[in-house]
Amino acid sequence: MKLREQSQNLGLRIGTIQVVAFLLLAVLGVRLYYLQIVRGDYFQERAENQRIRLIPIPAPRGAIFDRNGNILVDSRPTFNVVISKEPLRTIDTDERIPEYSRGLSLEPQVVTERLNAINKQTDFETLILKDNASMQDIAWVESHSLEFPELRVELQPQRFYPHGTYMAHILGYVGEISPKQLESERWAGLRPGDIIGKGGLEEYYDEFLRGRPGFRKVIVDSRGRIQSEIEVVPPQAGQDLITTIDFDVQMAAERQLENSASKRGTILAMDSRNGEMLAMASQPSFDPNVFVQGSKTREGRKQIAEYWQDEERPLYNRAIQGRYPPGSTWKIPMSVG
Numbered sequence: 001m002k003l004r005e006q007s008q009n010l011g012l013r014i015g016t017i018q019v020v021a022f023l024l025l026a027v028l029g030v031r032l033y034y035l036q037i038v039r040g041d042y043f044q045e046r047a048e049n050q051r052i053r054l055i056p057i058p059a060p061r062g063a064i065f066d067r068n069g070n071i072l073v074d075s076r077p078t079f080n081v082v083i084s085k086e087p088l089r090t091i092d093t094d095e096r097i098p099e100y101s102r103g104l105s106l107e108p109q110v111v112t113e114r115l116n117a118i119n120k121q122t123d124f125e126t127l128i129l130k131d132n133a134s135m136q137d138i139a140w141v142e143s144h145s146l147e148f149p150e151l152r153v154e155l156q157p158q159r160f161y162p163h164g165t166y167m168a169h170i171l172g173y174v175g176e177i178s179p180k181q182l183e184s185e186r187w188a189g190l191r192p193g194d195i196i197g198k199g200g201l202e203e204y205y206d207e208f209l210r211g212r213p214g215f216r217k218v219i220v221d222s223r224g225r226i227q228s229e230i231e232v233v234p235p236q237a238g239q240d241l242i243t244t245i246d247f248d249v250q251m252a253a254e255r256q257l258e259n260s261a262s263k264r265g266t267i268l269a270m271d272s273r274n275g276e277m278l279a280m281a282s283q284p285s286f287d288p289n290v291f292v293q294g295s296k297t298r299e300g301r302k303q304i305a306e307y308w309q310d311e312e313r314p315l316y317n318r319a320i321q322g323r324y325p326p327g328s329t330w331k332i333p334m335s336v337g
Helices: 002-038 040-051 093-104 108-119 135-143 200-204 206-210 247-258 288-293 298-309 331-336
Strands: 052-057 071-084 126-130 151-160 173-176 195-198 214-220 226-233 265-270 277-283
Touching: 052 226, 071 108, 071 135, 093 108, 093 126, 093 135, 108 126, 135 151, 151 288, 173 200, 173 288, 195 200, 195 206, 200 206, 247 265, 247 277, 288 298
Parallel strands: none
Antiparallel strands: 052 214, 071 126, 071 151, 173 195, 214 226, 265 277
């Protein structure tokens, strides 16, 4: 009798376990069906997006020439240290600030600004952490690639003003777009970190000079390191700009102001037949390369601050912003007579 009762209890337990197991398998099967069949395309696309990255390739800005084909502004290749957002998701970025500062000789404030900017961007974006990187910077990034997988070195175009302070007010300079400018309709479609013209011809003809960036489609591992390249869409370089400026006339005007007693003032030369400007010199002047190459370094920021604080106002274009009393226009026709 006891054996029969024990056998019945055992059979009941086994049956209960079988029912529970069946229910669990049924729930698991329904869940797998939902994930693999119903939402399969969604999760496959999401998985692909997790391992595929689009890395932007900046477009070289168009060159600026004088009327005789002399180069006034050009772009040259330079090595930049860029930072990717994806590997930073699981990292305390505050701990990275002193590391980047020491390794790349950057001001902590600059590093903080760059990290804040990259955190505001959409997924998988990159941003320049340091431009015009030295061989020492490149060696540091490469030797710490396992420790800092979010960093890499890329060859990118950088604006270069071969004549330094000469023609600076005509040409202007370039720099990163500001948060306020990103809200403007004129700059719609641009992202934090994009380079735009600031002042002079660089700003006025920015859409003409800027070009269109390309991208690299790459496969990355779980740490965000590039494993292989799938596709490359090359950038479209900006268009060149030919001005009416005559380089020789411009340089003569610049040197005349440099050799003057006050070393300040403005000289303009115009073709009276058609109104074309041959020269527009304003002194004192500034070096546009400082804004391009030094905006993230201690020395560069110091120089830029000195430009803004200088009582001689080197950023001030006296040719179009200054107010001067006119000379006697009557003396000209009288001298002809």
